Amino acid sequence: AGYPDAWGTPRRWSDDEETPFERMRILSPQPNAAKVAECRARFGQHFPQMGEAPLQASWAGMIDVLPDVVPVVDLCEALPGLTVVTGMCGHGFGIGPAFGRIAVALAQGTDPGHDLSRFRLSRFSDGSKLVTGPNL
Template identity: 60%
Template sequence: LRRHGVAMPQLSVRENVAATEPLPEITRGAAATRAVAFRRREDGGYTLAPPGAPELFVGPDAVRAFPHYLTQLRADPLGQRLLPFAPRGFPDAWTTRRRWSDDEPSPFERIRILDPAPNMRRIRRLLQDFAALYPELPPVRLKRAWAGMIDTMPDIVPVVDRCADLPGLIIGTGMSGHGFGIGPGMGEVLAALAMDDDPGHDLTRFRLSRFRDGSPMRLGPNV
């Protein structure tokens, strides 16, 4: 969007996830402590993730967007772990091209799917934290680990808007880790915007201009 003159302080963070080998049942629901969030799967293993503290790869976009994130940083100074380099070719990697001509592949064609390697140190700590919570469990063994990139905004609220700078462009992004849950509703709203219909909701809170019209930064609910 920046290439088209649209400024949006969106960044992406890496979140790590682990799947354990089958273990006895602790609970059928999902639960979270400050150290680990978990849920039992059909195969009897648990899916573990760290609640909060995702990893932010610092790049030019992160530096540019820094002032927008001050409110979030003040509210939760340890809320993000900073890493100096994004994987090569990722959106905010230092060497990822920001401008290209229309007859060459864009960065989005060079890497179509963001599939970051998990941080194995973080994964090992997750397993230890989970085992420490339930010392009566047999040894907690790792079955699989993966990671994903999550789009995030300075106020942890999505942008759902018609783009004033680029008529015809509809923006729906920054679901901040809740895209699966709110995706169906967002899909309906975005379809209505694209069709020039009434979305049926007051979208003021989701406007892109909130980052530049002098509005105070108001953090949304994180979960």
């Protein structure tokens, strides 16, 4: 319900009617608090050395997109054992299978067979200039 392209979304309107685009300007629905709590609990089960993970913010956007519109596919140096694969920006159905195989290789400590420097997590903290993806 409420999704911008739901069956009930009008496809035609007159000039004096509010359009679906005006009704939903920003795709930022309220996060599901129960799911956020469940994710934190499960994360804590997998990484007990951290204790309860502090929550800075939660977000429930319609797509997962990063500031440079480039996915992250990397190991997390700060939490050994954590493989991060996120930010597919709606393209996950197409690139998901390949990144899935790459994520398995990373998690198993084997060579993923690709140069993943473009997808490194540290690009947001190492001081390097962000290069936006081709979508921008």
